[in-house]
Amino acid sequence: MSEQISALEKAIIEIEPDNAETIAKELVEANVNPKELVTAISRALVVVGKKFQDEEYYLPELVMAGEISKSILAIADPILKSAESGPKISIVVGTVQGDLHDLGKNIFVTFASSAGFNVVDLGNDVPTDTFIEAVKNENARVLGLSCLLTATDKELSKVIEALKxxxxxxxxxxxxxxxxxxxxxxxEIGGDAFAPDAITGLEQIKEWL
Structure with missing residues (x-):
């Protein structure tokens, strides 16, 4: 089974969706250890992230690797649910009110979920009150705010002030x-870290937790 795990990692890294899904189905049918499967996805995404940072891969490859991982997690959902042993660390994420862009956020959500976090995605155009309620309800350890428009960056301050x-x-x-x-x-607004991309953001969160 270790050969299949390695083959799955290779398929993700080399952006081979059909091959990755086939291998994932075989692993699930063979009752793979769910932790091994998630770890394999995470390792592969680390490699993809490094290739992105080194400009060997670009945004299309990054997005595709995320989609492949999401598909594998969907295939493995039954065994992943049966293996859950306790609460995961929760991360609440969303794009601030007035901003409808969500590509970078969506990439982060996929990568963080594949790394084993409980990611609560509030979507885009999220009001401050919704962020606050989600942090409370999920007992979140991390809040990720996305903002692509300069006209909406004032919304970031509103969220941080509301947290206070x-x-x-x-x-x-x-x-x-x-x-x-x-x-x-x-x-300036009192945030804890800046994430220029999804990969850097996830690395920072892992350092915190």
């Missing part, structure tokens, strides 16, 4: 990414 008002700011790490964001802006 609800006495949640010290309980959740805030990571912010998007085309409209700079590291200086994140520091």
């Amino acid at each position: 008002k609800e006495n949640l700011r010290d309980k959740v790490m805030v990571i912010i990414g998007g085309a409209a964001i700079t590291e200086e802006l994140v520091k």
Whole structure:
């Protein structure tokens, strides 16, 4: 079975969706250890992420690797559910109110889910109150805010101020990414980290947790 696990990783890294799905189905039928499967996906995505950062891969490959991983997780859903042994660390993510862009956020959601986190995706154009309620309800350790429009970056400050008002700011790490964001802006509004891309964001969260 270790050969099939290696073959699955290779199929993800080399962006071979049909091959990856075939191998995933075979592994599920063979009652693969769910942890081994998730670990294999995570390892493959780390390699893809490194290729992206080294400019060997570009956005289309990154998106496709995420879609392949999502498909594998769907195939393996029955065995993954049966193997759940306790609560996962929760990450709440969303694009701020007034912004309808979500490609970068969606890539992050797929990669973080494949890494074993419970990712609560609120979508785009998310009001401040919705972020706050989700952080409370999910007992989230991390809040990821996405903002691609300079006209909506003021919404980031609203969310952080609302966290303070609800006495949640010290309980959740805030990571912010998007085309409209700079590291200086994140520091200015009181965020914890700037994520220039989904891969860097996930690496930062792993360091925190």
